[in-house]
Amino acid sequence: MANRPVPDVQSASFWEGLTNHEVIVERCNDCAIDFFPHLPTCPRCGGRNLVDRVVPGRGRVYSWVRVHRALSDEPAVQPPYAVGTIELDDGCRMFGRIEPHEAAAIGLEVTPRFIDHDGWTELAFQPSSS
């Protein structure tokens, strides 16, 4: 299993942004919508009038899972841990670990927590109140 991301041409600015502790989504200037993950074209109009945009990365948990037992041979993370689908305030969704995992709940308001690993930075989320 890949235990670190391999950025591509589309995603490079997102991962670079995380190393600077910034959340970067893509914006279509014609539709005035943000979207994620980064694509070559706008998923609404198909156009290419796109720019990177730094967003606060705050949002709420749309859904989540808690992993009690590692399923892959070389797990990137040791259980128990929780992963959420986080809906950001601008409508984009991202996957991220929720820490502490005990806090995971649908509707929980969260803020980014940047975790620096060797060579890359992980976007995790924590309860807004903590």
Added chain:
Amino acid sequence: MDRTCLPTELVVKKREENVTAAIAGVGYTPLYKESNRSVLDLAAEACAGALEDAGMAASEVDGIASFMVMHDSVPCQAVATSLGVPELSIALDIDLGGQAPCYLVWLAANLINAGAVNSVLIFRAMNGRSANRVGTMEFAGMGGQFRYPIGYDAYLMYVAMWGQRFLYETGQGELDLAGVVLNQRQYAVENERAVRRRPLDLDGYLAEPMVVDPYRADDCTVEVDGACAVLVTSLERARDLRRPPVVVASGAYRAGSRPGLDIGDHLMWADYTRNYTSVLAKDLFGRAGITPGDVEMAEIYDCFSSTVLIGLEGLGLVERGQSGAFVREGNTRLDGALPTNTHGGLLSEGYLHGMNTVTEAVLQVQGRAGTRQSPRHEICAVTSGAMMDGSALVLTADR
């Protein structure tokens, strides 16, 4: 150009209107923990079994279709070579998982109706337990970078993410998942092919530890080595063969809006409480000229327990939020309103990636399912897939 001078053998015979396709036979290998056999060997046995079941010679086959994930199987040409099929007009290798079985049957039926091919073998073969395990393999594609490095690294987790939201929004819970698991286990006890046949009760289910919320081990399919296959041909030809024809009355495939970057990517899918079944239901039943209320039994794809509930609701067989109660009240048992997953499903029979969901439907419609035979079995809905895209069939008796 004057085409009247073409040799007559090059002029394609005009097909009769409204040619209808039918499934004429099924074949299986045993299901193994460790087969110690090649995937080609498994595929060839299942395909030869389907031909034998129907009473058709390999020399009559002119099409083969199959699917695989991350090259875990053999291409159709290898099976044609192994079986001695003289020529292939259709060799359809498709890079899909559990979305594929109904889709391939539907494509074959349409190609038969169009006159492009006459008789098509459709198989899934895999050493899915001893070698390439779909549940934990890393899928190629641009979406993986957002999942694998953070431990979001198994298909089970993605379907669990949907299941969690589905249960929350529809006001259902672990007892509803338990209903699916227990009902299907009861069927598996009657199915000698099934891998999980140990009787299970509610206390036993609830006593199991969680693997990934909201799933315990018995909410998850059991991976196996093995293969199964169906033979699709024209209804006219099927009527001359050994088994009662199973008419492909309708089929549909759908990928809903923004289906993602790979088969595990669901970042842009808006509603985790509805999968492809919600998108294709109207087309599926409309094309068959029936309503959901006419369906007599169902074989719903079930890599995980919640997928059955989402499927029953998505097809409109049960009202939104009522599927758990529907199952718990016994409606999916043999004496219920809608016998469902009568082989024990992928949860208990084993994970032949939903191809065995189709083969079970065929056995049921033909009335060959023995002690697990549904008393009403002339109109069966079948699905393939769990998330953004998938397919379905309406199979009927020849009336």
